[in-house]
Amino acid sequence: MNNVNTMTAPNRIFPLFTILVRLVLGGIFLYAGVPKIFDPAGFAETISLYQILPAPWIHPVAIVLPWLETLLGACLIFGIWLPGAVVMVNLLLFAFTGALVFNYARGLNIDCGCFTGNSTDSITLLTLLRDLVFVCMSVFLFFAVRRLSSLKRP
């Protein structure tokens, strides 16, 4: 008997929805990472204004983080190393959101720097809400990948 025919509607939709979330989140990470690769100095300045990282960490993070975002975006889109990529995407998004909330709460009026190294967008409530949506997507993806990988086990 063909398994597909016996699947219920939610079971058919779930993998498709997971793929959709993967593609959207992957696109967001690519969109966030690639422009920063081309402007490490601008991104370093943005990190510096957050006043969270110690000075010696600022340039190494400005050099590596854009590549990490880009690789994670590619992993999500092409379905490569999904378990590791999804865990890292969750960790990064929680860290980014934490940094945004921290600076929003203490009243620092600085650039978000979320999507380009030299953005001119301030951190607003809308920025925080947008990040929370991304966090929800990544948490969903974590549980979805975990569920799908457990289904594949013999």
Next chain:
Amino acid sequence: MKQAIWQIPAILAFSVVLGLGVNHFRDGGIPLVRQANQQSATPSAAGDRSDISINRAARLHQEDAAVFIDARAESEYRAGHIKAALNVPWHKAEEMFVEIAPDIPREKPVITYCDGASCNSSDKLAEFLTDLGFEQVFVLPNGWSRWQEKGLPTASS
């Protein structure tokens, strides 16, 4: 999900190798260790006074949406300053501010700057303005040098 245990370090390692490798060979790469003159003159700020990035300051300047105040000495200001900036040398702030205050709309952000990583007169001026009740006061660290590096509008008088 057990594969994550080796995939995470592998993704991190790829990112580090790519990041450091590309940064090393490209034009416009940045040093691994920040130079002193790239560091903010204002390591911490809270409340209503903050550092502002050069890009955001440039946008506000272009939109005429902020008042720029040069905290350097009058001679330095005359030699060159951010276009349309006012000059309030920090050591003369109290006496000069009376005549300049009417030129500063209270609703506009105020951006103070001086020159060099060790310069802190813009910080002091920003604190002075904040104490006077200005609500949006920003410091552009190492402002004059970075403004020139970016080729943004300047003037001399």
